[in-house]
Amino acid sequence: xxxxxxxxxxxxxxxxxxxxxxxxxxxxxxxxxxxxxxxxxxxxxxxxxxxxxxxxxxxxxxxxxxxxxxxxxxxxxxxxxxxxxxxxxxxxxxxxxxxxxxxxxxxxxxxxxxxxxxxxxxxxxxxxxxxxxxxxxxxxxxxxxxxxxxxxxxxxxxxxxxxxxxxxxxxxxxxxxxxxxxxxxxxxxxxxxxxxxxxxxxxxxxxxxxxxxxxxxxxxxxxxxxxxxxxxxxxxxxxxxxxxxxxxxxxxxxxxxxxxxxxxxxxxxxxxxxxxxxxxxxxxxxxxxxxxxxxxxxxxxxxxxxxxxxxxxxxxxxxxxxxxxxxxxxxxxxxxxxxxxxx
Numbered sequence: 090x091x092x093x094x095x096x097x098x099x100x101x102x103x104x105x106x107x108x109x110x111x112x113x114x115x116x117x118x119x120x121x122x123x124x125x126x127x128x129x130x131x132x133x134x135x136x137x138x139x140x141x142x143x144x145x146x147x148x149x150x151x152x153x154x155x156x157x158x159x160x161x162x163x164x165x166x167x168x169x170x171x172x173x174x175x176x177x178x179x180x181x182x183x184x185x186x187x188x189x190x191x192x193x194x195x196x197x198x199x200x201x202x203x204x205x206x207x208x209x210x211x212x213x214x215x216x217x218x219x220x221x222x223x224x225x226x227x228x229x230x231x232x233x234x235x236x237x238x239x240x241x242x243x244x245x246x247x248x249x250x251x252x253x254x255x256x257x258x259x260x261x262x263x264x265x266x267x268x269x270x271x272x273x274x275x276x277x278x279x280x281x282x283x284x285x286x287x288x289x290x291x292x293x294x295x296x297x298x299x300x301x302x303x304x305x306x307x308x309x310x311x312x313x314x315x316x317x318x319x320x321x322x323x324x325x326x327x328x329x330x331x332x333x334x335x336x337x338x339x340x341x342x343x344x345x346x347x348x349x350x351x352x353x354x355x356x357x358x359x360x361x362x363x364x365x366x367x368x369x370x371x372x373x374x375x376x377x378x379x380x381x382x383x384x385x386x387x388x389x390x391x392x393x394x395x396x397x398x399x400x401x402x403x404x405x406x407x408x409x410x411x412x413x414x415x416x417x418x419x420x421x422x423x424x425x426x427x428x429x430x431x432x
Contacts, residue, residue, distance in 0.1 A: 092242040093211045099241045100208035103167060104201050105249040110261050111197040117266040118190045124270075124394060127277045132186040138196060139171050141272060145264030147225045149257050160257060161230040162244050169219025169236050170203060171196070189269075207238055215239040270395075270410045275421035281375040282353075282422050283384070347400040351392035353417045354400060369417065 122129040150164035174182055179199050186192045207214040217238045226233075247253035274280065347354060353369045371392070375384035386392075395416065397409025410416070 091215055091239045095245065096211050096215075096238065096241045097208045099244070099246045100204050100211075102246045102249055102254070103163065104204045104208070106163070106254065106258060106261075107167070107197055107200050107204070109249075109254075109258050110265070111193070113258075113262045114193055114197075114265045115190060117262065117269065118188075118193060121266060121270050121273060124391060125273060125278050127273075129188045129190055131189075132192055133189050133272065134185075135174060135182055135192075137272065138189065138192050139174065141265060141268045142171050142196070143168050143222050143225050144268035145261045147227075148260040148264035150226050150230065152256065152260060153227070153230055157253075158230060159244050159246055159253075160260075161226055162236070162241070163246070163257060164225060165221045165233070165236040166219065166241065167200070168225045169221050170200060172222050173219055174199070211238070267410050271416075271420055274416075275423070278422075279373050280371050280422050281373075281384075282369050282417050283372050283375040345399070347413065348393070348396075348405060351386050351389070351396075352400075353413050371417065371422070 118129060146164040146168045150161045153159070153161035153164075181195050182192075182199060186195065207217065215238055218235050219237075220235050221233065247257075351371050353371075355369065370386060372384045372386060393406060393409075395410050396413045397404055397406045398412050399405050400413040411420070416422070
């Protein structure tokens with residue numbers, strides 16, 4: 090016989106988690122649109138908003154391990170409930186809202202109402218079954234495709250305002266912010282990713298490494314006759330000195346350049362004696378046929394907020410939205426040129 094008391098307690102905890110995260114997610118919506126310098130003036134709809142929640146809940150599930158599977162269970166139940174709205178179609182979620190902010194409010198209210206309805210009459214809802222969206226639960230917890238209300242009696246959830254409860258909330262809120270940004274950046278951000286071939290001083294495919302004929306190995310040493318020649322004037326203009334060093338120092342200097350300008354450098358080839366790379370920027374006002382004027386960069390503060398790394402695998406901002414290469418390559422931003430693969 091399922092433990093009705095435990096199930097009810099767990100449902101109340103889920104209600105508290107939902108309501109705890111609501112106000113923070115509302116603030117995240119305001120903050121993201123302010124960063125994009127665009128108004129929150131268009132409802133993204135039931136399904137796209139659900140995708141934001143699924144991604145955020147998936148970040149809770151990532152906290153699960155064999156000793157504590159509760160994060161995966163929380164994600165399964167909440168994502169399954171939200172997933173059911175595509176079929177049950179709650180009337181207040183079918184309307185077109187004026188803002189994503191308003192859809193967030195209505196969805197949070199619906200979640201709390203549905204959980205409370207189940208908690209108030211556990212006996213008659215024990216067999217309620219929810220389909221877990223594909224890809225939301227990580228391996229090895231992804232073998233189950235549905236969850237029943239009765240399954241909740243197997244797991245004691247962490248109390249409201251406990252350290253674990255707050256950790257789950259933080260994961261959901263960060264995931265919500267990041268997924269909202271990922272969805273809205275290509276939709277309203279106005280960005281293009283452009284390979285800068287506009288002027289000679291921005292020329293790319295620049296070879297900057299040279300070794301003496303008898304040298305071996307991949308590190309530069311001035312004493313051994315290794316040199317690096319900086320022929321890329323934009324780097325020179327920024328007083329970036331890289332002569333006489335190896336790949337690691339070049340990556341460090343290039344990473345500093347990326348951080349300063351919102352750029353992304355793709356190393357297309359590297360040998361023991363040379364590095365070849367192409368340079369790309371996230372630009373505004375940069376479109377095919379209009380590459381000779383009108384384009385510009387956002388502020389350094391914006392790029393520092395957006396990117397969490399330097400483009401070479403080093404995390405420079407743990408609170409950033411996403412990795413530079415992932416954002417540039419796979420977030421749906423329109424290109425002036427397609428990026429080559431990394432060498």
